[in-house]
Amino acid sequence: MTDEKNTAAAPAPSDFIRDIVAQHVAEQRYAKIVTRFPPEPNGYLHIGHAKSICLNFGIAREHNGQCNLRFDDTNPAKEEVEFVESITTDVRWLIAGWADHCLAFKPKGAHPAPVTSNGKPDRYIAPVPPGENTEAFFASDYFDALYEYALELIRRGKAYVCDLSPEDTDKYRGAPDQPGRESPFRNRSVAENLDLFQRMKAGEFPNAARSLRAKIDMASPNVWLRDPLLYRIRHVPHHHAGDKWCIYPLYDYAHCLSDYLEGITHSICTLEFEVHRPLYDWILEALDLPRALPHQYEFAKLMPNYLIVSKRNLLRLVQEKVVSGWDDPRMPTISGLRRRGIPASAVRRFVTSVGVTKFNSVTDIALFEHAIRDELNTAAARRLAVLRPIKLVLTNIPAGESIPCAAVNNPQAENPTTRPIVLTREVFIETDDFAEVPPPKYFRLKPGGEVRLKYACIIKLDEIVKDAAGAITELRCTAQLDTRSGQPNADKKVKGTIHWVSATQCVDAEVRLYDRLFTVPEPAAEPDFIKVVNPKSLEVVQAKLEPSLASAQLEDRYQFERLGYFALDPKDSAPGKLVFNRTISLKDTWAK
């Protein structure tokens, strides 16, 4: 379906993170480059995540490395299996045929195993290729290991159990421009900390009654170093780990150690984690681990205009039924883009083309639209379809006669093939392709004017038939049959060529015309982005299609000539009931 030619031919991208990786490869610092994509299963993946996926899998791919799909599931209150399933599907779709050989899973149910590294006891979880009895990595599979590491931190005097309430913890933390104060529980003995932490795990204390904290520096100018919490008490079951735990690790503690356990070399995340990096390093260094430590690198997230890219706001669109669901074709979610008919290759090309920097920028959505059109231009089969039909009668063709014509399937192909279509007395043309009072430079059908029916012949408009109310019911024309391909006057030139379908040999279909969801470039900056939803973001029409489209395939992409790119809706289309989504219109430089 999707043509990989463009992506494959594109030069390997270069950016500051890839430069660092390339240097590490040159130095032979690591045996293998291992990255990871670590979503929290609390929502659907969107175009912003696609950038991270393509970065992480792209780097792995460029160095024969590996990229782990890992669920960062340390907060059971917000997470659901529905999301681990959708995320897995979306990631696999996005990288299919491109980097799936880099995707690493683990045996189903596997946990980190005891190993010996550099002569010292260690823990490691080995990757396997996705397949039977495998699954993605889960941070929650490391809870036992993480607990052991916490015990070790306590023994080393680098962590303590704190009895401060959440409110008091906040107060003691101070402010960015003001140092915090040390917790009164900061200097408990190792024995007491060990005892208390074990009892936290055993469920002896209620939610938030105590926490485990790293002992770092309450006066640090970086607030994340002011004795950050490592564990909190939450008496809730976990979607993956079951009901074994009532203490759950926090992101900063779990993430760096998960990276270590999986042997990640480059842990790539977005800019807001920059201030967390010292903590990431502190935890790993505090444990004196025997293998090479992972390192964190940060880049600016993708922010395209005319879109919202925030789980909270996307959720609102779903909940308030502005869209039909997370996979509504107007949503910037991966599932929405997929349902809309956008090839994964176009998503990849777009997110790669914007580059990787530390500069917060707004990317023009036109860049995405360009990537989509460009991929589809080579991949899509051309077909004739009329969205808003108006009847046209070719008065010199007898009723019942079928004149065979050959239509090109894809002019971009190296050896273009054709398919047969037929011209009949009655055809439909696009309402927009006729104007009784044409504007200047109007190339289409107008009174007394000539136009070519694509792949058929030139016609001349003789008569406009109207009903009693003055509405146009049909256009009567003369077909110049000697201007058909292969006929003596085939080369006759007219300014306009329009598409059409036979009125007697066509199929009906519902066609959904999608447009931008928002009318302003920065909807998220509005007081209420619901107020700037584009009322015309979805228009449904009953279209007439050429007969070959009756057997359209879900995975195929079509260009309805002169209109745009279309694909079958995977949810609502069924045998005998065609539903097409407009992926994107053709570029239109004809100012209306």
Added chain:
RNA sequence: UGCCCGAUGGUGUAAUGGUAGCACGAACGACUCUGACUCGUUCUGUCUAGGUUCGAAUCCUAGUCGGGCAGCCA
């Protein structure tokens, strides 16, 4: 008033002390049995002020502007 990060045409990005380039976009033109594609021409840029240097987008200093950080979220 604290700490961290950043700033190159309309947008995104490259140039790693040596000719500011590429893509998107826009405008105009050529071609055209898709007003698409393709091709051609044009458009607009190094945040400011000092300094180092034969030479600065790049290094230094100060400033300006923007983003991030005070969840028992990630």
